[in-house]
Each structure stands twice: as structure tokens, then as C-alpha cells.
Amino acid sequence: MDLAKSARDVRERAYAPYSNFKVGAAIKSSNGTVFSGCNVENVAYPEGTCAEAGAIAAMVAAGEGEIVEVYVIADSPEPVTPCGGCRQKLAEFSKGDVAVTMSNLEGMAVTVTVRDLLPGAFTPEHMKTV
Ligand code: THU
Numbered sequence: 001m002d003l004a005k006s007a008r009d010v011r012e013r014a015y016a017p018y019s020n021f022k023v024g025a026a027i028k029s030s031n032g033t034v035f036s037g038c039n040v041e042n043v044a045y046p047e048g049t050c051a052e053a054g055a056i057a058a059m060v061a062a063g064e065g066e067i068v069e070v071y072v073i074a075d076s077p078e079p080v081t082p083c084g085g086c087r088q089k090l091a092e093f094s095k096g097d098v099a100v101t102m103s104n105l106e107g108m109a110v111t112v113t114v115r116d117l118l119p120g121a122f123t124p125e126h127m128k129t130v
Contacts, residue, residue: 001034003027003071004103011051011073014038018045023074025051029064052086056093067093070100070114079103079110087118 003026011024018041026036037054052072059067070090074080079102082090090100094114103109115121 003034003069004073004101006034006036007071007073010036010038014051015040017041018043018048021074023051023072023080025055026071027052027055027059027067028069029059030066030068031064033062033064035059035062035064050083050086052082053089056089059093065093066095067098070098071103072100073103073105075105077104079108082117087114088121090114091118091121091123
């Protein structure tokens, strides 16, 4: 399944009655499988979850643990960028230079890497004591 189409399709199923801002995310894991997720809001606002978090949860639930590519889409004037928390979540499962394509419904798209989005990420290396 094409990452862009998967993200665009799942975005339609987002539950975003409070922000009216639907987001779709698709991630490819190291075995080539595509997982997708949409934002799911809640009347208790902080309980809402981002599209990227949903896609990552689906990947982990399927037994996969490495992201090789990411695509995010929303109806935004500029290509939508993952929030800070999602950057950390993406970094957790990304090794090397993982491409993140950020896009909008008009077809504007920008591709960067997870490292570009979160330079100096907190990693397990920081918890190693000498
Ligand atoms: N949102 C995402 O799903 N992903 C992002 O990276 C940015 C923000 C959602 C969260 C909330 O449901 C809505 O967009 C408005 O912030």
C-alpha cells in the first residue's frame, strides 16, 4: 500500500470534533508493511491522541519495531509537521535517516528526516552510566 494514499485515506476517519483538524499518518516498518493512524480526540482534551501515535501503536501491536518511512497529512495551509511529542515517539522506533514527508491536501509536500525534526533527541544512550 502506498504511504501517501494510506495516510490520506485514514485521515478521513479521524475523530476530531473539537479541533476540526483531521490528521492522517502512515508509517512503513522494516518488513515493508504500512500502518496507519488518525487523531482521536476526547472531550477531556488532553486525552486525545495524535495520528502518528495511532500508527505507531498499530505497528507495535503487529509485532513490528522499526520505522523506515513516515507520511503525515492534514488540511493545513502548509505541510503539517508532527508535534513535539510525536517527534519523540517517532525517534523511539527510527534508526538512521528515516524520511518524514509532511503534506497537505493540496499536494504540497516537504520531506525531512526524523533527526531533522528532533535534533539531540533523548535516547537510551543518555541513560547509560559509566
Ligand atoms: N495532531 C496530530 O494528530 N498530529 C500532529 O502531529 C499534530 C496535531 C492532532 C492533534 C489534535 O487532534 C489536532 O491535530 C489539533 O491539534
